[in-house]
Amino acid sequence: MAATKVTIPEYRETALDAIPAICQKVRDTFQTHKTKDAEFRLVQLRKLYWALVDLTPQIKEALRKDLGKSEYETVFTEIDWLKNDCMFQIRHLKNFMKDEKLGSPHVPLTYSFMNYRIKKDPIGAVLIISAYNYPLHLLLSPFVGAIAAGCTAVLKPTEMAPHTAMVAVEILKRLDPDAYAIVNGAIPETTALLDQKWDKILYTGSATVGAIIAKKAAETLTPVCLELGGRNPAFVTKNANIALAARRLLWGKAHNAGQVCMSHNYILVEREVVDSLIAHLNESFREFFPNGAKASPDLSRVVNARHFARLKKMLDNTKGKIVMGGQMDEKELFIEPTAVLVDSMDDSMVQEESFGPIFSIFPVDNLDQALGIANKVHRTPLTLFSFGTKDENNKVLNEMLSGGATINDSFTHGSLGTVPFGGVGDSGWGSYRGKASFDCFTHHRTVAETPAWMEALLRVRYMPYDWAKLRQMARLSETAPNFDREGRIVRKGLGYWLGVIFGLGSGSAKGALLRWALVVAVGYAVAARRGMA
Numbered sequence: 001m002a003a004t005k006v007t008i009p010e011y012r013e014t015a016l017d018a019i020p021a022i023c024q025k026v027r028d029t030f031q032t033h034k035t036k037d038a039e040f041r042l043v044q045l046r047k048l049y050w051a052l053v054d055l056t057p058q059i060k061e062a063l064r065k066d067l068g069k070s071e072y073e074t075v076f077t078e079i080d081w082l083k084n085d086c087m088f089q090i091r092h093l094k095n096f097m098k099d100e101k102l103g104s105p106h107v108p109l110t111y112s113f114m115n116y117r118i119k120k121d122p123i124g125a126v127l128i129i130s131a132y133n134y135p136l137h138l139l140l141s142p143f144v145g146a147i148a149a150g151c152t153a154v155l156k157p158t159e160m161a162p163h164t165a166m167v168a169v170e171i172l173k174r175l176d177p178d179a180y181a182i183v184n185g186a187i188p189e190t191t192a193l194l195d196q197k198w199d200k201i202l203y204t205g206s207a208t209v210g211a212i213i214a215k216k217a218a219e220t221l222t223p224v225c226l227e228l229g230g231r232n233p234a235f236v237t238k239n240a241n242i243a244l245a246a247r248r249l250l251w252g253k254a255h256n257a258g259q260v261c262m263s264h265n266y267i268l269v270e271r272e273v274v275d276s277l278i279a280h281l282n283e284s285f286r287e288f289f290p291n292g293a294k295a296s297p298d299l300s301r302v303v304n305a306r307h308f309a310r311l312k313k314m315l316d317n318t319k320g321k322i323v324m325g326g327q328m329d330e331k332e333l334f335i336e337p338t339a340v341l342v343d344s345m346d347d348s349m350v351q352e353e354s355f356g357p358i359f360s361i362f363p364v365d366n367l368d369q370a371l372g373i374a375n376k377v378h379r380t381p382l383t384l385f386s387f388g389t390k391d392e393n394n395k396v397l398n399e400m401l402s403g404g405a406t407i408n409d410s411f412t413h414g415s416l417g418t419v420p421f422g423g424v425g426d427s428g429w430g431s432y433r434g435k436a437s438f439d440c441f442t443h444h445r446t447v448a449e450t451p452a453w454m455e456a457l458l459r460v461r462y463m464p465y466d467w468a469k470l471r472q473m474a475r476l477s478e479t480a481p482n483f484d485r486e487g488r489i490v491r492k493g494l495g496y497w498l499g500v501i502f503g504l505g506s507g508s509a510k511g512a513l514l515r516w517a518l519v520v521a522v523g524y525a526v527a528a529r530r531g532m533a
C-alpha cells in the first residue's frame, strides 16, 4: 500500500499583539462556568483522543523531522501515552470530581453534623509551557489534566520542535476554541504570555528558565508547577547484578537519545566492579545496535546544533576516558551513546546536566563515599537509581532525596503515566500524571455547612464567654495524652487502655459519660435521617 503523503503547515509564531486577546478569551470562557460541567470535560477528552488517532501520521512525521524520533518511540511514548492519559481521565473523571466527605479522624464527633467535605473546584485559566524532548507528550499530558479538572488553558509548545507545534495546532482545532488556545513562539511570546494573569502555570524545562517563570509568577502570586531537570546519579554496588544494571542503564541513555530529564547523568560504581560494568555496557551496546548505533532506526538524534555543540563541549572538556561509544556526526546531529570514565566530581561530565546520550562512570570505594559525592553534586535531583542489596538500596533512599527513584532499573517510576511524577527542591515543584494531573489543576476546597438547629450547641463560641461551656467542650473533644513531659510513652496498663476504649479517649469519667451521650445522640440522628428510628 502506498504511503499517504503527510503535510504539516509551516511553523508560524503567534503575533505578539494577538496574545492578550487570546488569553482574555480563555479567562472569559472560564467565567462562563461551561468548562466545569462533567459532560463538557468528557466530550473534550474524547475529542482529544480521536484527534490523536486521526492525526497519527502527522504526529509521526513531525517527531521524525524534529528529533529524528523513531516511529516506535513516537507511538510508545507520545501517541499511545497520550491516548492512555485521555482514557484514564475519561474512566475516572466522575469519581475524581465527587466531593470527599470528611469524617473521623479529621472531624471529631462534636463537629459531625456540619457536613465537612472537600469540594473539587477547577483552578481557573492555566498556562502550560513545555520542553522539546517529548514535545507532544509534555504539552498535552498536563493539558489532559487541565481539561479533566475543568480549567481553560493556553498551551505554549516548544519552538525547538516546530513541526510538532504545528500538529498541536491542528489537534487543538478539534476542541472548544473558546476554552483552549495555543500560542507558538519562543522567548518574546512566552514573555508576553507571562505578562498575563493566570490561575496556575505548569512549566516543563530547564531550571534556569524555571527560575524566570517562578519569579514572574511570584509578582502576581500565581501558583506554579515546575517540572525541571537535574544531575541524576545511579549507584551500583559490588553486590548488584552488573550485567543487568549495565543493560538497564544503557537503555535509559539510548531511549530518546538520552534526552530524558529523568535519565542518569553519572554512575557511582564500587571500584571492584568498574571493569565488569564497562564490559557489560559494551556488550549491551552491541546487542541494542547490532549494525552500529548510526544505522539503527531506533536511535533518535540530538534536537539541534546548539544542543549538539553543548554535548560535544562536555565531552571535549572532560579529563576522563571514553570507554563506550564516542562516535558523532554533526551533520546528522548524531551522537552515539557514550560512557566516560572519570575520577573527579569536578569533571564536566559530572557537574553538567547531560540531557543527551552521554554519561560518566565514577569509581568509588564504597556506598558512603558515593552518597557523599552525589549529595554534593546535586542534593535534590529529579531521580536516582540504585543497584545493590535491599539494605544498600534502602540506605540510598534514606540518605539521598530525589523527585522519584527506581531500584534495580532505569526510570521505571517515570515510565507509567498513571502515577505522580515530579521533582523536589530545585528539580521541580508539584507533580502531575494520573490522578495527580487532575489534582494539579484542582483546588481542594474545604466546605462546611452548619445546620440552623445546632445554634444552641454552639453557645461555647459566643460572647459573653462561659468557662464551664469551654470545659464541657474540652471533655468531649480532647484526647488524654499517653506521654510525659520528656516525650516518653507512659504505659498505664490494662486500666488505662480500658479507659481509652470504654471512655472513648476521654481522661475522666465525666468526659466519658458526655461522649457516650453524644455518640447515642449522633447515632440516633443518623438513624432518623435514614428513616430507621
Ligand SMILES: NC(=O)C1=CN([C@@H]2O[C@H](COP(=O)(O)OP(=O)(O)OC[C@H]3O[C@@H](n4cnc5c(N)ncnc54)[C@H](O)[C@@H]3O)[C@@H](O)[C@H]2O)C=CC1
Pocket: 129, 130, 131, 132, 133, 134, 138, 156, 157, 158, 159, 160, 185, 186, 187, 190, 191, 204, 205, 206, 207, 209, 210, 212, 226, 227, 228, 229, 230, 260, 261, 353, 355, 382, 423, 428
Ligand atoms: N521534569 C521534567 O518533566 C522535564 C524537564 N526537562 C528539562 O528541560 C530542559 C531541556 O528542555 P528545553 O526545552 O531545552 O528547556 P527550556 O527551558 O529551554 O525551554 C522550555 C520552554 O521554555 C521557553 N523558554 C525558554 N527560554 C525562556 C525565557 N527566557 N523566558 C520564558 N520562556 C522561555 C521555551 O520556549 C520552551 O517552551 C532540561 O534541563 C531538562 O532536564 C525536560 C523535559 C521534562
Ligand SMILES: CC1=C(/C=C/C(C)=C/C=C/C(C)=C/C=C/C=C(C)/C=C/C=C(C)/C=C/C=C(\C)C(=O)O)C(C)(C)CCC1
Pocket: 076, 077, 081, 133, 134, 259, 260, 261, 262, 412, 414, 415
Ligand atoms: C505479565 C505479562 C506481561 C508483562 C509485561 C510487563 C511487565 C511489561 C513492562 C514493560 C515496561 C516496564 C515498559 C517500559 C516502558 C517505558 C516507557 C514507555 C518509557 C517512557 C518514558 C517516558 C514517557 C519519558 C518521559 C520523560 C519525561 C517526562 C521527561 O524527560 O521529563 C506481558 C508480556 C505483557 C504479557 C504476559 C503477561
